[in-house]
Amino acid sequence: MTRRLHRRRLEARLPFRVAWGSDVANRLQNTWAGAAVLALTLTLTLAACGGEEKAKEAETRAGASGSSLTVTVQAAALRNLPRTITASGTISAWEEVPVGAETGGLTATAVYVDEGRYVRQGAPLVQLNDALLKAQLRQQQAAVQTAEANADRDQAALGRAQELKERGFLSQASLDTALANKRSSDANLAAARASLSETQTRLAQATIRAPVSGLVISRNVTRGQIVSPGTELFRIVRDGRLELDAQVPETELALVRAGQSAVISSDQVGETTGTVRIVTPEVDPQTRLGVARISLVGGGFRPGMFARARIDAGANPSVTVPTAAVLYRENKPGVYILDAQSRARFRPVVIQTRAEQWTAVDGVQPGARVIVQGAGFLGEGDRVRVATPSARPAAAAPAPAAAPAAKSAAKAG
Numbered sequence: 001m002t003r004r005l006h007r008r009r010l011e012a013r014l015p016f017r018v019a020w021g022s023d024v025a026n027r028l029q030n031t032w033a034g035a036a037v038l039a040l041t042l043t044l045t046l047a048a049c050g051g052e053e054k055a056k057e058a059e060t061r062a063g064a065s066g067s068s069l070t071v072t073v074q075a076a077a078l079r080n081l082p083r084t085i086t087a088s089g090t091i092s093a094w095e096e097v098p099v100g101a102e103t104g105g106l107t108a109t110a111v112y113v114d115e116g117r118y119v120r121q122g123a124p125l126v127q128l129n130d131a132l133l134k135a136q137l138r139q140q141q142a143a144v145q146t147a148e149a150n151a152d153r154d155q156a157a158l159g160r161a162q163e164l165k166e167r168g169f170l171s172q173a174s175l176d177t178a179l180a181n182k183r184s185s186d187a188n189l190a191a192a193r194a195s196l197s198e199t200q201t202r203l204a205q206a207t208i209r210a211p212v213s214g215l216v217i218s219r220n221v222t223r224g225q226i227v228s229p230g231t232e233l234f235r236i237v238r239d240g241r242l243e244l245d246a247q248v249p250e251t252e253l254a255l256v257r258a259g260q261s262a263v264i265s266s267d268q269v270g271e272t273t274g275t276v277r278i279v280t281p282e283v284d285p286q287t288r289l290g291v292a293r294i295s296l297v298g299g300g301f302r303p304g305m306f307a308r309a310r311i312d313a314g315a316n317p318s319v320t321v322p323t324a325a326v327l328y329r330e331n332k333p334g335v336y337i338l339d340a341q342s343r344a345r346f347r348p349v350v351i352q353t354r355a356e357q358w359t360a361v362d363g364v365q366p367g368a369r370v371i372v373q374g375a376g377f378l379g380e381g382d383r384v385r386v387a388t389p390s391a392r393p394a395a396a397a398p399a400p401a402a403a404p405a406a407k408s409a410a411k412a413g
Contacts, residue, residue, distance in 0.1 A: 068383045071374035073338055078366045079320045083313040083353055085255060087246035087292065091305040094241035094277075094295065097212050099125065103205040104229030106130070108221055115219050118240060119210045125234055126221055130206035137203055140196035147189035154178070154185040208233065215240040217303060242301055243277060244294040246309045250283050253290040255313040262294050262311045264301070272299030276311065318352055318360035325372045326351070326359050335364060336371040336378055338386070344371055344378045 106128035113125050161178035164170035214236040221233040244264055248256055256279050265271040274294040283290045294309055301307065325335045326349070334348040349363035364370070371378065378384065 068342075068385050069374050069377055070385045070387045071338075071344075071378075072372045073369045073386050074322055074325070074372050076319055076321050076364045076366055076368045076370050078317055079358065079360075080315040081318050081320060081353055081355065081358060081360050083255060083316040083318065083360070085248060085252050085311040085313050086308065087248045087311065088306065088308045089244050089246040089291070091242055091296070091301045091303055091307055092245055093217070093237040093303050094243050095238040096217075097214065097236045097238050098232045099208065099211060099234040099236060100230050100232050101126075101128070101205070101208060101227040102229060103128065103202050104227065106206060106227055108223055108225045108227055111219075111221060111223050113216055113219070113234070115216055117216050119213065119216060119236070121210055121213045123210045124207050125210055126208040126227075128206040128208070128227060130203055133199060133203040133206055137196070137199045140192065140199045144189070144192040144196050147185065147192040151182070151185040151189045154182040158182045210234075210236060212236060212238045213240075214238045237303070242296045242303065244274065244296065244307050244309055246292045246294055246311070247287070247289040248279075248292050248311075250288045250290060252313075253279065253283065253292075255316060256292045256311055260311055260313060262309045264294065264296060264299070264307050264309050266301065266305060266307045269300045269305070269307075272301070273297050274309070319362070319364055319366055320358040320360050321349075321364060321370045322372050323354065323357060323359045325370045325375055326354075326361070327375055333361075335361070336375045337364070338369040338371055338384065342383055342385070344375075344380070344382045344384055346380050 108126050109129050110127040111125070112127070113119055113123075119125070158178040158181070161170055161175045165172070165175045216234055216236055218235040219233070220231075221227065227233070246262075256276060258276050258278055260276045262274045262276060263271055264274050274296045277293045277295045280291045280293070292309075292311070294311070321335055326333055327335065329346060332348055333351050334346050336344040337347045339345050347364060347368075349361040352360040352362055354360075371384065373387075374384070
């Protein structure tokens with residue numbers, strides 16, 4: 001039926017009559033069929049291209065009109081906020097005093113203290129064998145007595161020689177001899193007394209005493225040990241004072257000053273207070289850290305323990321942003337900044353001080369427009385709309401949750 005209809009249309013267009021079934025008729029029929037197929041193909045192709053262009057235009061219009069999120073924006077401001085610097089380090093002694101023996105070659109006969117004991121200045125620590133020194137002391141005392149007797153005798157002889165010389169019964173040579181004997185006896189007396197003083201000093205050194213008051217943290221002597229001069233026997237923490245060698249980054253070292261208060265904490269001991277005693281002027285070129293020595297007040301800390309410190313650096317001008325605007329991307333803090341094209345740009349920051357309302361950061365310039373509400377739903381380069389004071393901010397936030405509900409309704413329909 002379709003073939004007959006095609007023949008009739010073709011006969012109506014031709015100026016001559018065709019006998020169907022002949023060679024001419026077959027060629028005409030094939031030519032017409034090919035043209036029809038080509039026309040149909042072109043029609044479908046144009047329709048498809050037009051549909052794709054219309055779809056792209058629809059997507060572009062939808063993206064330009066309905067994909068932006070409504071957010072609130074607040075400018076970063078420069079404020080004076082209380083600044084707290086966090087640092088950590090090792091507990092050490094404020095001043096360690098080594099105690100050694102001044103007299104050598106003697107045996108320790110008694111040890112009076114051990115590690116962990118607090119001693120007063122002058123308290124005996126070790127007693128050395130002083131029997132030989134006591135014998136030498138008695139010998140020196142006798143030598144002093146002999147020298148004193150000789151000095152008295154020569155003094156009396158000199159007095160008589162001077163009296164006889166005045167009366168004219170003694171020559172000048174005899175007087176000079178008496179004077180020389182007196183001087184010699186005085187020198188012998190001084191030497192004897194010096195030897196006695198030396199022996200007394202060595203005898204006193206046989207009892208090793210604490211040079212300062214403090215806590216004994218180490219002991220290196222036992223009873224019966226022969227002590228050599230200069231050997232360290234004890235180590236004492238002067239006055240028992242400890243301090244934290246807090247390592248502070250070089251970027252914050254200038255904010256730490258002597259006299260600032262601090263809180264020192266440890267998981268094993270707890271917390272105690274302290275005061276910055278000194279800030280070293282040198283920075284480690286490898287770690288870029290400086291040292292702030294913080295004196296501890298009380299607590300059960302011991303030398304060598306690890307501890308943390310929170311140093312109150314006072315109020316310092318800092319760039320602040322709302323705390324709600326600080327987000328974390330890949331475990332790094334940052335905020336979204338609104339650029340001139342109304343697009344969100346993520347800016348990494350370094351948190352200095354965090355409060356309930358404001359957070360001091362480094363990495364944002366004062367006056368930068370920071371996205372606050374709605375920032376958690378943004379991605380890099382997203383276009384946003386800034387909410388007016390009367391508008392409700394972040395109205396488009398629930399949109400991701402509404403999509404599943406719409407799909408469920410479509411399936412049910």
